[in-house]
Amino acid sequence: MSTEVFNLIRELNKDEEWPMELLLLADPSEKLVREYVSRGKCFIMKLDGINLGTYILIPTRPETVEIVNVAVNENYHGQGYGKQLVLHAIETAKREGYKTIEIGTGNSGVAQLALYQKCGFRMTSIDRDFFVRHYDELIFENGIQVIDMVRLSQDL
Known part of the structure; x- marks a missing residue:
């Protein structure tokens, strides 16, 4: 992993505003985002302001943590920042003593599924109708309706 890029990532201070514009790229529900951000640790990658x-990392069970939102500024897609964020999350979880890290994405998240597997995650389950149960509006990605949550994890 690129140490130079890795050094751009830090935990958000308690008095700093959440990067809502980024968080909403990965999750369109501001209500849900605010709920889970308040339960976890938010990390930000910044360069020149x-x-x-x-x-965001949220402890879910003993020795288990979940990455619940990974987002990259749309102007910087395709430059490896998403991978650096995921690798940083894995290293952070290891450093904090977690034994398992989990992540989930919509059934239509082809690029996300590839990225997470390249970072060592393995598919573990499908939460059927997750996005139908938790979101009022229909969500589409890559021309596919987002219905199910594909769950992945890795042992640390």
Whole structure:
């Protein structure tokens, strides 16, 4: 992993505003985003005052943590920042003593599924109708309706 890029990522201070514009790229529900951000740790990737990306880690069970939102500024897609954010999350989870890290994405998230597997995650389950149960509006990505949550994890 690129140490130079890795050094651009830090935990958001408690007095700093959440990077809502980025968080809403990965999750269109501001209500849900506010709920889970308040339960976890938000990390930000910044360069020259620009928010390049973000992720959130939430403890879910003993020795288990979940990445619940990974987002990269749309102007910086395709430059490897998403991978750096995921790798940073994995390293952070290891450093904090977690034994398992989990992540989920919509059934239509082809690029996300590839990225997470390249970072060592394996598919573990499908939460059928997750996005139908938790979101009022229909969500489409890559021309596919987002219905199910594909769950992945890795042992640390």
